[in-house]
Amino acid sequence: MKRVVITGLGALTPIGNTVNEFWDSAIKGKTGATRITKFDPTQFKTTFASEVKNFNPENYLDRNEIKRSDPFTQYALYSVTEAFGDSGLNMESLSPFDIGVIWGSGQGGMQTFEDEVKNYTTGGMNPRFNPFFIPKMLVNMASGMIAMKFGLMGINYTAVSACASSNSAIMDAFNYIRLNKAKVMVTGGSEAPITEASIGGFGSMKALSNRNDDPQHASRPFDVDRDGFVMGEGAGALILEEYEHAKKRGAKIYAEIVGAAMTDDAYHISATHPEGIGAIKAMQLAMEEAKLNPGQINYLNAHATSTPVGDISEMKAVAKTFNNEYKNLKISATKSMTGHLMGAAGAVEAILAIKSIQYNIIPPTINTVNIDPQIPQSLPIVAGDALDSKINVAMSNTFGFGGHNGTVIFRRL
Template sequence: MTLRRVVVTGLGALTPIGNTVQEYWDSLINGVSGAAPITYFDTTNFKTKFACEVKNFNVEDFIDRKEARRMDRYAQYALVATEEAVKDANFNFDTLDKDRVGVIWGSGIGGLETFQEEVINWTNGNGTPKFNPFFIPKMIADIAGGHISIKYGFRGPNFTTVSACASSTNALIDAFNYIRLGHADVIVTGGSEAAVTIAGMGGFNAMHALSTRNDDPKTASRPMDKDREGFVLGEGAGALILEEYEHAIARGATIYCEVGGGGMSADAHHITAPHPEGLGARNVMRNCLKDAGLKPEDVDAVNMHGTSTPLGDIAESKAIIEVFGDHAYNLNLNSTKSMTGHLLGAAGAIETISCILAIKHGIIPPTINHFTDDENIDPKLNFTFNKAQKRDVKVVMSNTFGFGGHNACVLVKKLEA
């Protein structure tokens, strides 16, 4: 069976450092941190009092007030990012076969804020279970994809992937496979998350996963730095339009890049900690290269999972050296989480967008907030510390690893005629 080629024809982003793709990219290459004190709730009694929130966002600028009230923030974010991506793809809806257009979305948690609010309302009441009739359809993790398909009338494959922080990368890989196997011509894919909530912050604090650098939030996310001590929670959404190559050419679409391959693996080690030698990370990158039919030396850059956790950054760095050998020292490595924070299930989508834009513009965004080398991480690796670097970029990989040992890696490459 001949596999069909898959390209990217539209992008949308709503992030802690920019509410459009252009704003997001400008902030990335200029090393802007999205971390700031939390505004959503009183953090007086919380260990961590800051996060990477979406800023200057009014949902009613995009969605009717009545409809917006029936959606959790994570679904609102999904619709806003998708609207930008759909406009960017410039479809002719009069001729588009909507039966051949699907939606495969990713979210690690779904409507956490909705669940939190309903439980708080019940416990503060008289014990009578008077729940909002929209409680369940606001909360469930698949509803963002449902809203997208309903808004645009897309009737192709529609489902949601849930694999913690690997969720939207898994969604991208599934979308890629569904198109190249012929099950759809176009798929809206990506991910969204809105876990900056009482429950989200409290839960991650309880497991000692978050930075507590309350005196200096903007430098709290420090991937690969010796003094890193946890990730910074982020929120937002990233949307990509994946399209079969001939379909895109026939309608005269602008093509950003080609999707080369995807890899998946499991650590099979621990519910939250990575394998100390990075075995799952090693396997997922090798699987991705094999799927793309490329050699390690074909890759120019890797957007690392790089969460700024003590164990994770070391394990991933070891895996990169094992996979790429001597070529590892020719790579540009970076972690955009140093600026956006960790968007959990949406991380893979917004980070893949950064990889695509690195190909388009020939610039690798930096890993900011590096102050001190970690003796456990090879100092000869180029982590693109603190300043963006210009480079001819043809092939980029993006890693995402989730609680439960879920690993996903996607590869994008410059389009060849």
């Protein structure tokens, strides 16, 4: 099996429009939650979200790219451009068939779908759809347009596993390189879910926080007063590369991917298993593949969305998986700052896990004041401020509707 390393990163998030901005905001405990500006939220139960800020696609993409793409694809193209620049790859030195794309998204072109249906129903005597409606809406279009923009002719598809989508994508990209079916893979995820249908739909499920009078403190993972998650948007991109190829060209290497696993709860369409059985197995399998034991994991970026049920089940799973081996472990939930980026969550959280290895700093969990008594109190949760701590191995969890559980492990090289 080939070894796989990360040589490039790119990010567009509610708390930073580059990786450096994102990392700086995260370790400072900044939040991206504000009142929604993309539409008038007055009639909705939840009126706030974590929007991307100061992003104008016209500054980064050409007219045709914008015309033919939904915001989730625009976010993807932007973050991948940064990641390629960061990687220092000389594209001309590789066959276009040696580079593939596996992207993640849960909803795809939701904004396009909403806009086109509204336009059709209000079109009077001659309603019609835009000819770009279907291509813009398709969930796989981000991976397709990344390939077109950069001339990548290798493996190409999109992984869809709800909020575990980008961890699924990272895992698949990792495996294709390990199996020697690609030298370089572009992976990550993007989501643009701050739309009327998404906010209304998740609100009707009572999944979103209703802390409209104090949105900056609404995402509060593990806290006894949490009342749901904050919707977020954006993208995260990673350039994965076969180790010997990266070493030969003298690439900057952030970390190595050493383990990844997926399971399913087979329990409920939206709720996690109350005892976290599937999550336990995903973490165990990832560590087994990485040839690591629980005592060797230094940082866990938890899925922890700030929902009443989900946070408890994940922390129960962590407690059982680590069997009280917390001497070297620290846990934080960075959705407290970014909100929940849905299908892009795993990608942006993987970036934070990787940067934590680079700088030996654990981003904090903000807004957590009183940990829910149903959560094992011995768990080493980093709340309040970032923590300086030696990190050689970082684990990142993502879980999605449908019972999907995804765990990825990164190690200092």
